[in-house]
Amino acid sequence: MNLRHLQFFKELARTQHMAKAAENLGISQPTLSYAIKKLESELGVPLFEPDGRNIKLTAIGGTYLTYITASLNDLSQGNELVQQLMNPDTGHVKLGFTYTLGQELVPELIANFQADSQNRAITFQLGQGNSNDLLQDLANEHYDLVLASNVEKLGASAANDVLDFIPIVQQTIMAAVSAQHPLAVKSELKVTDLAPYPMILFTKNSGLRPLIDQILARAHVTPKVAYEVEEDHTMAGFVRYNFGVALMPYLPLLEQSSVLLKPLVDQPLQHQLYLVMKRNHFITPSVQRFKEFSRSYCWQHYTAQDRLI
Numbered sequence: 001m002n003l004r005h006l007q008f009f010k011e012l013a014r015t016q017h018m019a020k021a022a023e024n025l026g027i028s029q030p031t032l033s034y035a036i037k038k039l040e041s042e043l044g045v046p047l048f049e050p051d052g053r054n055i056k057l058t059a060i061g062g063t064y065l066t067y068i069t070a071s072l073n074d075l076s077q078g079n080e081l082v083q084q085l086m087n088p089d090t091g092h093v094k095l096g097f098t099y100t101l102g103q104e105l106v107p108e109l110i111a112n113f114q115a116d117s118q119n120r121a122i123t124f125q126l127g128q129g130n131s132n133d134l135l136q137d138l139a140n141e142h143y144d145l146v147l148a149s150n151v152e153k154l155g156a157s158a159a160n161d162v163l164d165f166i167p168i169v170q171q172t173i174m175a176a177v178s179a180q181h182p183l184a185v186k187s188e189l190k191v192t193d194l195a196p197y198p199m200i201l202f203t204k205n206s207g208l209r210p211l212i213d214q215i216l217a218r219a220h221v222t223p224k225v226a227y228e229v230e231e232d233h234t235m236a237g238f239v240r241y242n243f244g245v246a247l248m249p250y251l252p253l254l255e256q257s258s259v260l261l262k263p264l265v266d267q268p269l270q271h272q273l274y275l276v277m278k279r280n281h282f283i284t285p286s287v288q289r290f291k292e293f294s295r296s297y298c299w300q301h302y303t304a305q306d307r308l309i
Contacts, residue, residue: 002035002038002039003075005035005036005038005039006039006068006071006072007072008021008025008027008032008035008036008039009035009036009039009047009064009068010065010068011024011025012032012036012048012055013047013048013057013061013065016051016054016055016057017054018032018033018055043064045058045060046058046060046061047060047061047064048061089118089119089121089122089286090121090122090286091122091123091284091285091286091287091289092122092123092124092125092284093122093123093124093125093144093145093287093290094124094125094127094142094143094144094145095124095125095126095127095143095144095145095147095290096126096127096128096129096134096137096138096142096143096145096146096147096148097126097127097128097134097146097147097148098129098130098131098134098147098149099128099129099130099231099232099233100232100249100251101147101273101309103251103252103253104252104253104309105147105169105309106126106147109293109294110124112293112297113290113293113294119289119290119293122286122289122290127142130203130205130206130207130230131148131149131151131206131207131208132151132205132206132207133205134146134148135148135151135154135159135163135276136154136155138163138276138277139154139162139163139278141278141281144277144283144284144287145275145276145277145287145290145291145294146275146276146277147168147273147274147275148273148276149207149211149271149272149273150165150207150274151207161279162278162279163276163277163278163279164276164277164278164279165274165275165276166274166275166276167272167273167274168273168274168275168294168295168298168302169273169298169302169303169308169309170270170272170273170302170303170308170309171249171250171270171271171272171273171308171309172249172250172270172271172308172309173211173212173215173248173249173250173264173267173269173270173271174247174249174250174261174262174263174264175189175191175193175194175245175246175247175261175262175263175264176235176236176245176246176247176248176259176260176261176262177245177259177260177262178239178240178241178242178258178259178260179258179260180242181197181242181245181260183197183245183262184260186262187262188262188263188265189262189263189265190219190264190265190266191215191216191218191247191264191266191267192219192220192221192266194221194223194245194247195219195221195222195223197224197245198224198225198226198243198244198245199223199224199225199244199245199246199247200226200227200228200235200238200239200243200246201223201225201227201228201229201246201247202228202230202235202248203228203229203230204228205230206230208248208249208271211269211271212247214269215247215267215269216247218267218269219267224244226238226244227243227244232248232249232251233251233254235248236248236251236254239259240258240259247264249271249309250308250309252309270308273309275291275294275295277291
């Protein structure tokens with residue numbers, strides 16, 4: 001079915017006059033007449049009938065007009081939306097990120113990005129989760145970009161076959177103890193200092209869990225697992241009430257009166273975080289602009305300064 005013929009039909013239905021409709025459309029009357037007859041032939045029903053010297057819609061034509069009008073309006077709105085999305089100054093970015101990054105890095109990136117007047121009209125849709133869930137959603141195109149850990153597998157596929165991982169910042173890992181814990185008096189700790197105590201660990205689907213397991217293995221520590229949790233503040237809550245100690249990222253907004261984060265003197269490993277996008281997948285100009293801004297900003301303000309989050 002020819003889209004132009006549907007537009008011709010809509011205009012003829014509005015004017016109910018062949019000559020006026022043809023003039024408004026900038027076509028000849030025979031061209032308009034041919035288009036309407038072809039449309040009626042495809043549908044197998046008459047859409048117009050004579051009305052004196054003019055024409056009018058048939059009952060079926062009136063019903064059809066309702067749906068054609070709605071469809072053409074939706075199409076027009078869709079075209080406008082595509083134009084907006086393709087405008088690098090007025091686009092939309094669907095951004096996913098792990099829980100910890102919502103405390104500082106993501107707000108910092110968006111605030112500095114939108115500080116440029118050219119970017120102020122670009123809007124964001126935000127989502128949080130663990131790395132595995134975020135990256136699966138990215139593969140399913142629920143996000144444009146994700147800030148998360150690397151993972152080896154995405155379903156049955158190797159993650160690197162589906163996604164591009166761009167190193168962006170590193171995150172320091174610290175020991176977390178309650179203010180009443182015997183280790184609270186020490187200004188810094190070794191990983192082995194945690195060994196005698198119950199531990200709160202991240203769940204196995206957390207992007208941080210492989211690194212935590214590696215840190216413990218390097219120190220020859222077999223953890224006494226009290227609980228496994230997914231999110232950093234939940235971990236801090238359990239530490240606060242003395243359910244165990246923990247290894248976790250530095251949380252810039254954590255009130256360290258009841259939960260203390262201690263540097264680890266024998267732990268050289270850091271948590272590498274990535275800006276992730278779907279491999280060989282089209283992204284809009286506004287998403288491309290935010291991606292490049294994020295890479296440049298993190299290089300200047302973190303990597304080049306040996307600064308961790």
